[in-house]
Amino acid sequence: MSALINWLNKHVVPVAAKIGSVRWLVALRDAFISIMPLIMAGSVANVINALVRDLPNQFGWTGFVNSMQWLIAINALVWTGTTAVLGLLFAFTFGYQMCVQYKVEPIAGGLVTLGTFIMGLPQSFSLDLKAALTKGDVKAITDAGAAVAGKNVSAWGYFNFNKYFGAYGFFTVMIMGGVAIAVYIMLMKKHITIKMPASVPPAVSNAFTGIIPAVAGLYVVGIINYLFQLNNTTVIDFISKTIQEPLMKVSQGYWSVLLITFLVQLFWFFGIHGTNVLAPVTESIWTTALIANVNAYHNGKTLPYMWTRTDFDLYVWIGGAGSTLLLLLAILIFSKREDQRAVAKVSLVPGIFNINEPVMFGMPVVLNPIYFIPFVLAPLVMVSISYAALKFGLVNPVRAQITWAMPPFLNAFLGTMDWRSIVLQAVNMVIGFFIYVPFVIAANNMKPEAE
Numbered sequence: 001m002s003a004l005i006n007w008l009n010k011h012v013v014p015v016a017a018k019i020g021s022v023r024w025l026v027a028l029r030d031a032f033i034s035i036m037p038l039i040m041a042g043s044v045a046n047v048i049n050a051l052v053r054d055l056p057n058q059f060g061w062t063g064f065v066n067s068m069q070w071l072i073a074i075n076a077l078v079w080t081g082t083t084a085v086l087g088l089l090f091a092f093t094f095g096y097q098m099c100v101q102y103k104v105e106p107i108a109g110g111l112v113t114l115g116t117f118i119m120g121l122p123q124s125f126s127l128d129l130k131a132a133l134t135k136g137d138v139k140a141i142t143d144a145g146a147a148v149a150g151k152n153v154s155a156w157g158y159f160n161f162n163k164y165f166g167a168y169g170f171f172t173v174m175i176m177g178g179v180a181i182a183v184y185i186m187l188m189k190k191h192i193t194i195k196m197p198a199s200v201p202p203a204v205s206n207a208f209t210g211i212i213p214a215v216a217g218l219y220v221v222g223i224i225n226y227l228f229q230l231n232n233t234t235v236i237d238f239i240s241k242t243i244q245e246p247l248m249k250v251s252q253g254y255w256s257v258l259l260i261t262f263l264v265q266l267f268w269f270f271g272i273h274g275t276n277v278l279a280p281v282t283e284s285i286w287t288t289a290l291i292a293n294v295n296a297y298h299n300g301k302t303l304p305y306m307w308t309r310t311d312f313d314l315y316v317w318i319g320g321a322g323s324t325l326l327l328l329l330a331i332l333i334f335s336k337r338e339d340q341r342a343v344a345k346v347s348l349v350p351g352i353f354n355i356n357e358p359v360m361f362g363m364p365v366v367l368n369p370i371y372f373i374p375f376v377l378a379p380l381v382m383v384s385i386s387y388a389a390l391k392f393g394l395v396n397p398v399r400a401q402i403t404w405a406m407p408p409f410l411n412a413f414l415g416t417m418d419w420r421s422i423v424l425q426a427v428n429m430v431i432g433f434f435i436y437v438p439f440v441i442a443a444n445n446m447k448p449e450a451e
Helices: 002-011 013-020 023-034 036-058 062-067 069-080 083-102 106-119 135-143 167-189 202-209 211-230 235-251 254-269 279-298 309-316 324-334 338-352 357-362 369-391 410-416 419-443
Strands: 124-126 147-149 152-154
Touching: 023 036, 023 083, 023 279, 036 062, 036 069, 036 083, 036 279, 062 069, 069 083, 083 106, 083 167, 083 279, 106 167, 106 202, 106 211, 167 211, 167 235, 167 279, 202 211, 211 235, 235 254, 235 279, 254 369, 279 309, 309 369, 309 410, 309 419, 324 338, 324 357, 324 369, 324 419, 338 357, 369 419, 410 419
Parallel strands: none
Antiparallel strands: 124 152, 147 152
C-alpha cells in the first residue's frame, strides 16, 4: 500500500497541482461559482412552485393552487431573471474572472465576453404555418419592421430566449469569449492602450484604458461570426452541435461519471481539493446539464439529462468528498481509539452540512493508508448504484439546484421532488457505512504514531 501511495504521490499529485494552478481553469471555476447565487434563486423559485402547484395538482387541490397563483407568477419572474438567462450572466462573469486572474481591468473584460455572446446569437425565427402567408400577412409583418422569405421571418433584435440564453450558450462563452478575452488581456498586458493623465479619475481612466483591447477582441470575434454567417449558420449553433452536444452525451455515460468520481477521491486523499481542481470539468459539463434540467422542468418539458452536478452531492459525496459523514458514524460506533473518536465528535456537525475539512485534515484521512481503500471505494460503489437507479428509472433525475451545504434526505427530496431519492440516499449511506466499518475496526489495532 505504501508503495502505491508513494508512486501516486510522485506521479499524480504534481499533475493535479499543475491543473489547479492553470489560471484559465481557475477563472472558469470561479465564473461558475459567481453565478451560483442566481442558480440557487431560480431553483428556489422552481422548488416553491413544485410545492404549491405541481404536488397539490397531483392530489386535485385545484382550489389551493388557484389561491397560490400570485406566488407562482412571482416565482416565474424570478426564474426569468436568473436560471433562464444564466448563459448571458455567465458570459460576463467568465470575462471578469479571467481578468481577475491576469490582473487587468475586469469590468471591461466582462463586458467584452458579454458582447461576444450577444453578437453570436441568431436574430431570426421560423413560423411553421399550415397555409402560405397572404399578401396582407406579408405586408403586416414587413410594416412591423421584419423581413419575410418563404416561411422564415427575420427581424433585427429578435433572440430566441428559451433556446440560447440558458445552458445552450455555455460552451460558446468558453470558446468565443475565451478568444475575445485573450486578445483583450494580451493587449492590456502589452500596454497597447489609451493612457490618461494621472489627474483623470480612476473610473474614467480605466474605461479609456480598455478601449483599444476591447475593440480588438470584439472585432476578432465579429470576423469569426461573420464568416459563419456567410455559410448560413451561427457560431453558437455550430459549437453546440459539434462540441457541446457530443460532450454532454459522453458525460451521461457510466464511465465518465465513474472516472470523475475516482479522480476527485484520489486528489483529495493527497490533500489536494479534488472538487475544486476538477470544478472546471464538473461545472462546465454537469452544471450545464443541471441548468438544462431546471429550465426544462420550469417549462413543463421532459428533463434532458439523467446525471447532473447535484447528483454527486446527493448520492456520492454525502458529508463531503469520500462520504466522510459515514466514516464519522462508523468511528463513533466501532472505534475504540479516543483520538479518532474525539475528532469524529468535533467533525460530526460540520459533516452533516457536507463540510469535511475537519475530518480530512484532523483525523487525518489525507495520506492515511488505513483509509485509502474505503475513501476511494465507497464513492465508486455509491455512484454505481445511483447511476443504475437513475438509468432504470427507479428515481427521478434532479430538477432543482440544491446548495451543497444542505443536509442529507432534505437535499434529495428538494432536488428531485421524489421520495424514492431519499430511499436511494439511505441505501447508499448504509452501504458506504459498512465499507468503512472494517477499516475503522482495523484502525483500532494501530497506534497513532504508526499511522
